[in-house]
Amino acid sequence: MIAARTINFTLNGAPVTADVKPHHNVVELLQAQFGLTGARETCGQGLCGCCTVIVNGLAVSGCLYLASFIDGAEVVTVESLDAGGKLSPVQEAFIETSAFQCGFCTPGFVLMVTQLLDEHPDPSDDQIKHYLTGNLCRCATYPEVMQAVKLAAKKRKGA
Amino acid sequence: MIPFDLAEPKSLSEAIKLLDPDDATVRPIAGGTALMLMMKAGVFRPQKLVSLRKIESKYSGIVASHDGLRIGAMTTLGVIERSAEVRKHAPVITRTMITLSNVRVRNVATVGGALAHGDPHMDLPPVLMALGATITIVGPKGERSLALEDLFSGYYETTLEKNELIAEVHVPSQGPKKAAYMKVTTGSADDWPALGVAVVMEADGKAIKSARVVVSAATTKATRMKSAEAALAGKTVDDKVLAQAGDAAAEDAEILADVRGSVPYKRELIRVYVRRAVRAAIDGQGAH
Ligand SMILES: Cc1cc2nc3c(=O)[nH]c(=O)nc-3n(C[C@H](O)[C@H](O)[C@H](O)COP(=O)(O)OP(=O)(O)OC[C@H]3O[C@@H](n4cnc5c(N)ncnc54)[C@H](O)[C@@H]3O)c2cc1C
Ligand code: FES
Ligand code: FES
Secondary structure (H helix, E strand, O other), X not given: OOOOEEEEEEEOOEEEEEEEOOOOEHHHHHHHHHOOOOOOOOOOOOOOOXXXXXXXXXXXXXXXXXXXXXXXXXXXXXXXXXXXXXXXXXXXXXXXXXXXXXXXXXXXXXXXXXXHHHHOOOOOHHHHHHHOOOOOOOOOOHHHHHHHHHHHHHHHHHO | OOOOEEEOOOOXXXXXXXXXXXXXXXXXEOOOHHHHHHHHOOOOOOOEEEEOOOOOHHHHOEEEEOOEEEEEOOOEHHHHHHOHHHHHHOHHHHHHHOOOOXXXXXXXXXXXXXXXOOOOOOOHXXXXXHOOOEEEEEEOOEEEEEEHHHOEEEOOEEOOOOOOEEEEEEEEOOOOOEEEEEEEOOOOOOOOOOEEEEEEEEEEOOEEEEEEEEEEOOEOOOEEOHHHHHHHOOOEOOHHHHHHHHHHXXXXXXXXXXXXXXXXXXXXXXXXXXXXXXXXXXXXXXXX
């Protein structure tokens, strides 16, 4: 038996502690120990973006990230976006443009679009497409997602 | 994934001591993006992984000097993509990053992992080889320097000993050289390549002095196409010279069939894309 180790990190702004085994990944950790299901393992291969979480300010695939590696890190999940009881501009934009159908891929898209707009506040179509190549939507809401990104960019500027 | 042990040494030398020259189930892990895929698929079942993530920070940065770049093996592809120094000294690398996997993978994957994995489908090996990169390898007996083209020995095989680590990559400045990388995908636009072609040339207008042509993905390993290089050296580019270079590479390449294409199909891709890559480099179009 390989022993669990204790790690400390910040989860959505709050300091937390968890016991993890070396073979656990970040999605397993967030679901099993913190009840956070926004990031879900889907392809399990880094391709689809459903497991997106932000580690030290950078988007990563939680399915390909060992839980042990977030020791000491700042982790942000989709659950933080409406923490103040109010939806974020990106969340609002997804609703207003109906940029989802079943909604399974939406948490990942919303987090990635938030990152995209942090890096490129006024993105071109090309920038949007390149940034989101790693996010797949089985319901094919891609045109609406493009609209949502543009609307969110406007909202963020107005805010 | 099956359980394994994880060591997190604080230095490169400590990491080397933890590796075992005779045990392939003990392996270094950097970003983990390639290893996690293999572990999830069950094709790699480690006893112990030795994480390089806590070793000295000098191995995860980029230092530029007058003759080129020194890139620590633990530098992520995202950092390389966003580096102003890389854009200045080797813009072909910056352009290559845009279609290399996706943002999240680039934020985690390291250049050391991209090279040590020996995966012929990766985009950086051909580009760095064409630029004439060398790597610094550290093992129990000390340090050695190796031309990157001598690292790859076969399909997912390298000349690294099991207790050796890549510490740094040295990339000579592109300078006035003309360069291009073409990635050919036959599935989705951002799929792994069916073919990669990297070209770096010294040329005065259309007069080529010397050329390095590297083909990957279609082949068992990233390979310099010396016959194509010879067909270009000392020539002035025209349709005939381009055709000769494409034909030479297509004849010489050791091609592997897979889901992205058969041997004859990939041979034809090489013939066409070596031509296009040379022309793109000469025209200053770089990469796509
Ligand atoms: C969804 C997805 C899509 C991808 N698409 C592309 C693509 O289009 N083009 C492309 O080029 N790549 C692509 N990749 C591959 C990606 O570039 C590699 O997975 C990555 O570069 C490996 O780096 P890593 O740090 O994560 O390596 P790890 O997984 O940590 O290690 C990989 C290998 O290298 C060894 N290793 C790591 N560091 C060192 C070192 N310093 N010295 C010696 N050995 C070492 C490990 O033991 C292991 O064998 C993709 C990956 C994913 C997950
Ligand atoms: S589940 Fe992680 S990228 Fe698809
Ligand atoms: S809305 Fe159904 S997968 Fe995207």
